[in-house]
Amino acid sequence: MNQEIKTLTISIYTENNIGLLNRISAIFQRRHINIESLTTSQSEIEGVNRFVIVVNITEDQAKKIMGQFEKQIEVIRAYYHTDEETIYTESCMFKIKSSLLFEEPQIQNIIKDSGTRIVTVNKEFFVLEKSGRRNEIESLRRDLNVFGIMQFVRSGRISVTKEEMKITEMLSAFNNQ
C-alpha cells in the first residue's frame, strides 16, 4: 500500500465538450481533495482536450480516482505521475510601476539574473513574464515584493511526461472499435 502523500500531476484527456470541468471537479470535491492547480487546453490531438491537475494525495487515492475519471463518458484516459516522472513548468506575470525601473536599479539585475522577460513597458507600468518551477517563481516574487508589485498572476502547472502516454494509439483503437 502506498499511503505517502505526494505531489501528483494528473493528466486527463477528454472530448472537447461543455460540462466536463464540472464532472471532473465534482470527483475531487466529493473526496475532499484540494486542487493545487488546474490547467486545461487543447492537446496534441485535434478535438481532444487535456486537463493538467496538481494535487497532494496518496498513490492509492490517485489509483481510485483515475477509475472515477475514466468512468465519465467523455473522458478518454486519465493518468497520474510523480514529479520525477514529468517535466513541468508554470508561468507568471508581474505588473510593476515604471518609475521603479529607473529608481531601483536592483530590479534590472533581478530581471537579468532570473532570466525574466519584459513583455511591455509604458509610462505607467512595465510587465515581466517568467516560466519556471514553482520555487523559482516564488523566489522572484519575494525579490520583487520589496519594491511593490501592482499585479501578480501565476498559471497552473503544465506538464509533459518523460514516458510516452500512447494516447494516440488508444484513440485510434477507439475509432476502430
Add this chain to the structure above:
Amino acid sequence: MNNTETTKKAQEETQKTERISGSEAIIRCLIAEGVDILYGYPGGAIMPVYDELYKYKDRIHHVLTRHEQGAAHAAQGFARISGRVGVAMATSGPGATNLITGIADAQIDSTPMVCITGQVFSHLLGSDAFQETDIVGISTPVTKWNHQVTKASEIPEVLAKAFYIAKSGRPGPVLIDITKDAQVAELDFKYEKCTGVRSYIPIPKINIDAVKAAAELINAAKKPMIVWGQGVILGKAEEELKAVIEKAGIPSAWTILGASAIPTSHPLNVGMVGMHGNYAPNKLTNECDVLIAIGMRFDDRVTGDLKTYAKQAKVIHFDIDPAEIDKNVKTDVAVLGNSKESLGLLLEELNENTHTEWLQEFKELYAIEFEKVIKNDLSPTKEGLTMGEVLKQINIETKGNAAIVSDVGQHQMIACRYSEFNKTKSNITSGGLGTMGFALPAAIGAKMAAPDREVVAIIGDGGYQMNIQELGTIFQQKVPVKIVVLNNEFLGMVRQWQQLFFDKRYASTEMTNPDFVTIAKGYYIEAKKVTKREELADAVKEMIASKNSYFLEVCVEKEDNVFPMVPAGASVSDIRLS
C-alpha cells in the same frame, strides 16, 4: 425485390430526411428507440413536446403522474422489471429538480433511464428567467451522462447517444435538457441509432488469464462463498450463476439488489448479506477462504467495518465497471467484463465439487437465526401482528411469483428477508440511495411494464405519505397494483436506531396517521384495514384475488425491531440477533 434491393431500400429509408420540428423529432426518436410509454408532467418549457405527443398518442402512452418524482420512480420501476430504458419527462425549473431524487436513485442502483427536461429559450439561459435552473449542473453528479440541447438539429444524435449510454455497459440515468427554441425550430430529421461513443468502453474485454486464476482459487478452496449483486440480473447471467454455484457446490448469498436472481428455495442460496441480512452469510464472510463477489460493489451496508471484512479470504471480484475494482475491498483476482460471458467462461474452468461440511456450517447458523428471529417474525405468538407474517401470507397467496416493490425502512428489510422469489427481477427496491417514497410510483411502472405479473408494493406508513399522491395516477391509469402499508405509526427504522443507540429518545419519529382506507377510497381504490391476526389471511387472499388495484393497511406491532443487525461501522461477524 431481391435481398440487395430490400437492403438498399431500407438504407434509403433511414437516409431519407424530413423537415419536422424539434418536438416532433424528440417523439420520433423515442419511437425509434422502442419507447411506447413515458412518465411525466407537462409545463411551460416542455409544452411543444406535449403538443406533439397529443398527435402521437396512439404510439406513445404518456402517464401523467402527480409529481415529477413519481414520474422518475415510475420510470425506474418500469426499467427494473423490464430491463428496458425507462423514460421520464418534465418541464424546466421545479419540474426538472423534482426528478433529481429519482435520477440519483437510478444512478446508484444502475438503472437505465432517460430523462427529458424542457428548458427556457436559449437566449434566456443564464438570465434567471422564469422557471430556469441549471439542471445540467445540478444533475451532473447523479447522471451517467447529461447534455443540453440548444439547436433542433442536435436532437436526433443526442437522443440516440442518450439511449445508448443509458442502457449499455453498467446502465444508468441520462438527462437531456432541451431549450424551448430547439423544440420549436425545424430540422432535417433522420434517425440513426448510436452504436458507440469514442472514449466510452461499455464492456471491458475479459482477460481469460484472470478467469483461469479465479477458477484456480475456487477449485482449491475449502470454504468458498459467493456474494452476488444486481450485476447478475443486469447482465442476464442468472442461468450462468446457477450453473457455477451448482457445479462447484458453493454456498451463495446475495446483496439486496441481487435478490431474486436465484430462487429463494435453491439449496445453495444461503440468504442476504449486509446490515439486516442473514446470520450465516454475514458471520461466515469472516471465515470463508475464497470470497467470490459477482456484480456487486462492496457497499458499506454490506461490508460493515472494512478493516475486519473478509481479511482471511482471497477475494475474487467479477464486475463490468473497472472503477469498482479495489474501490472498497482489495481483490486478489479481478475479472472485468459482462457477468453472463465471464461466468460462462468460469464455468468451463471449474471442477465439480461439493462443500458439504462447509454448507453445514451455514445450516447450523440458520437454525440459530430461525430459533431466535425467524420463527418469531413469521409465526409469532404475541398478540401484535408482525411484518414478517404479512409477508408470509403474501408468499402463500402469490406462490412466490409476485414482483415485490418495497419502499425504504424496516418493512423493506423484512420484505427482502422473507419474500419468496421464484423468478428473477422480482425485487424492486431502492438500494443505494434508500429513497422513501420510491415504492408506490415504482410499482406503477413495474406493473405497466409487466402487466402479467402480480406486483405487490410493500410500504411503511412514512414512505407511503411521501408520494401518496400517486394513488391518483393509479386510479386514472387503472393500474392494478396491490398496495400493502405496514403501519406501525413510526418511522420504524429510525425509531429502532433511537431505541438501540439513542437511549430510546424517539425524536420526531412518531407519526399520527390519517385514515388511509378513506384516502384510498377517495381515489376510488378498493381498500381494507387489518388490525387482528385472524383477519390477515382472508384480507391478503381478497387483495391478491382482486383484478383491480387494491389497498391493504395492516396495523403491525408498534415497536418491533428488525434483526439480525450489524450495527453501523461494526464488523459483519459482530452481527446481533437481538
